[in-house]
Structures are given as structure tokens and as C-alpha cells.
Amino acid sequence: MEELIEKLKVQIIKQLNLEDVEPDEIDPNEMLFDENGELGLDSIDALELIVLLDKEYGIKIKNQEEGKQIFHSLTTMAEFILQHQN
């Protein structure tokens, strides 16, 4: 689980072009999409995460509503991947 979270940090930074962010700056439990949060991701970033899940983990998310819950934080993302990865 720890390993997966570290891996996700690197993948997200790359996929979303977060040039100024270091992996250890991301708190695994912080809300990814909180406007006042560190990362402050938006809905276009959410679509990028859906693409990432498909490309790197073979998991397809059908709609953005589903995505909102899965992408709450890095921890919820990692849990989802461990549950659904083939």
C-alpha cells in the first residue's frame, strides 16, 4: 500500500505536469480537489486521473461522479486500485 502510494505520487506529478511539486510534499490523506489545498486540482485534472487509471492500472471509470469519490485522496485512490486491479 505504501509502495503504491509512492508510485502514484510520481505518476500523478508526471501525468498532471505538476512541475514544482516533490513527491514528499503530497500528504496521502489530503483532499486532492480542495481549492484551498496544496494541489488544488480541477475537473480537467480529474479527467487526466481517469486516463491514468486506465493506462497504468487497466481500470476504466465510466463517469465523473464515480471519479469524485475515488479521487478524494491518494489513500482512497490506492485503496480503489488494490480492490479493482486485475
Place this chain on the structure above:
Amino acid sequence: MAKRIFITGIGVISAIGKNTTEALENIQSLSSGVADIQHLKTVHKGKIPLCEVKYSNKELYQLAGVDPSTPLTRTALLGMLAAKEAWQQAGSPELGDGKTGVFSGNTVGGMDKTEHFYAEFMADATAGDVRTMLTHECAHSTECIANYLGATGMVSTISTACSSSANTIMLGARMIKQGLLDRAIVGGVDALAKFTVNGFNVLQILDEQYCQPFDQNRRGLNLGEGAGFVVLESEDTVDEANILAELVGYANSNDAYHQTASSPDGTGAYLAMKGALDVAGIAADAVDYVNVHGTGTNNNDLSEGIAMQRIFGNNIPKFSSTKAFTGHTLGAAGGVEAVLSVLALKHQIIYPNLRFETPIADFETPLVPETALLENQDLTYILSNSFGFGGNTSSLVFKAYK
């Protein structure tokens, strides 16, 4: 210096035919252009339907009478064909005196070609023809159209997503009104490419079935391709015998809400429609028919419906989305639908909104589009909407010429 702007030629190529005659025939027989993917090489073949123009690039070269060894993108070919039809209808005027502008709205540019070249080139730097990259920019297809017609005046391209060609029509009209041009060949073109289909797929606004604009159970849009162009002429230089209709209103606005969604209270759409009516100098109740943007997405149809209520109150005029016939032709949409609006005025018809079953539940007074082709109408003013990504919204108002 408020010159009147007249339309003297129209041309369209789309999923419902290679010219205006075929488009009208298919509309009258209620034959939509949506179908399984035939031409585009994509992983989505067999999974989603598209509104492709029913000709291969080879066939488009033949239709255009151009040597197939000339490097042209599908975008350029489609634009050339529609612009030529419009120009011929306007009497094939000489365009070499610099007094005619050619303005085209486009989003995909030459990506139908460059996306293939790019893949080959990244794998092997000696593969493919690097000159393909010269066709990449949106402006390239506009240059091809201008060259094809022998136009030597101002050439320009507008790329504002789905409002692109409504904006080129507006630009042409304003330049004529300012006395900078006598004539403008305006509209737009877009060809289907993997980039487009994949991009819209990621946004999750594509319908895997045939789209149902303004329906409660709508699932998204069907992508289309094609080109629509009109010839605009100044009242000072126009030959009255050629007049098909008049362009009386236009407006562009931006609701600055979201990159790919319209504001939920319909602000962008409202501002565009209101602005166009103001330029036309008419009240909302003068509008006889609205050709709505009506893509079939949850977001657009709701937002546009709300805006229509804000403009028209409880007296919503007859309206329909022709995208159930042509698909969403993106940069070409404004131009294609301008052509359809002029045809509606010429023939006094109102188009059906195909596959409509249930009105959107959010509206207390149901918004019900026309579902049958209506003939022998008494139409004077038509409002046409084209709302794009980035909140760029445009509307045009056309008036019958009697």
C-alpha cells in the same frame, strides 16, 4: 455606415450529403447521417457511431477536381468543396481584386494527417514526409480554400471551438459594414481525427447510441465532420437577383465559467442570443424559429434551455437541433447551421429534432422541439446558436428576403 449584409451563396458538405441539394433531400426523407464508423481508423470503431462525410479522401479529391498527388488534408478538401459550392451559387465572382475576404472557422487543422505522421516519426525519425507538418495549423486549410477560389484578399482563421464559424460569419459582416471588404466567403470546416474522438471520449460526453438532443434521457453528442460556407455581400455592390437571405444580427460572448462546460444558469447562451437580437433590432417575440446548438449533452441542452427561457419567457418559438442529422461538426457547426438557416428561409420549412421523446424534466413549462418537418411556414427571422468550449458563445440572426 450601417450597410445591409446579404447572403448570395451557400455551400455545405456533411454526413447528410455532398451539397445543399443532397442535405435537403436527406432532411426531407428524415435520413440522419449518423452511422457506424467507416472511414476513420480508430480504436472506437464498432463502439461509438459518428457522422462521417460519406466519401474517402480519394473521392473528395475527385469531387474537387484536384490531382491526388497534391498534399491536402481532409479538412482542406471538405472546406474547398463547400466554399466552392457557395461561391458558384453567388455567380462565381472574380476574387482577385482584394475586396473579398475568406474567413474559416476550424479546430482540427491538419491533425487528420499530422497525427499519423507524428506517430510514425516518433518511432523512426526517418519515417514519413516531414512536410506534412506544414498542414498542421488551422490556417493552412483556409489558405487552401482561398487559393482554390483564386481569392487574393484578406484570409483569416478563427479557432474558438464550436463557435468558430459563427464567429467568422460575424467577422465577415463587420468588415463589410466597416467598408473594408465588399464581399466575404465565411463559414468553417472540421474533419474527424483520432485526436478529436479520443478527446471527447475522455470528456465522457459522447453518446454510444444515436444522440437525442433536448431529450430528458440524452446521453451525449455524436461527433460529425463537414464544412458550411456562405457568401456575404454588401448592399452597395450586391446583385439583387442573387440574394438568398439577409444577415441581420450577430453576437459573441464569453461566460468565463469552465473550459468545457457552459454555466448552469445559461449566462453565455443568454448573452449571445440577446446580443444578436439587439444587433438585429428585433424583440424576442419576432423570432420564428431557433436552430439551437442542441448537442445532446447533459450540460449544453440544460444550459441552452435555461437561456431560452430567460430570453423568450413562456413564449418559446419553434425550435430544433439539426445535430441529430449532421452530428456536432465542431468548428464547422456555425457555418453548416447558417446554411441550413438560409435554406429554411428560402424554402419556408422548419427542421425536425430527430429522436426526441421526453422533454427535459428540469423545466416547469416543457421545452418541446419540433419533431416533424414543417412546410409552408411563414418565417421571417431565424436565430442560430453555436456555443463553444471555453464559454465562447455566438448567435446569428437571419432574415428572409422577399
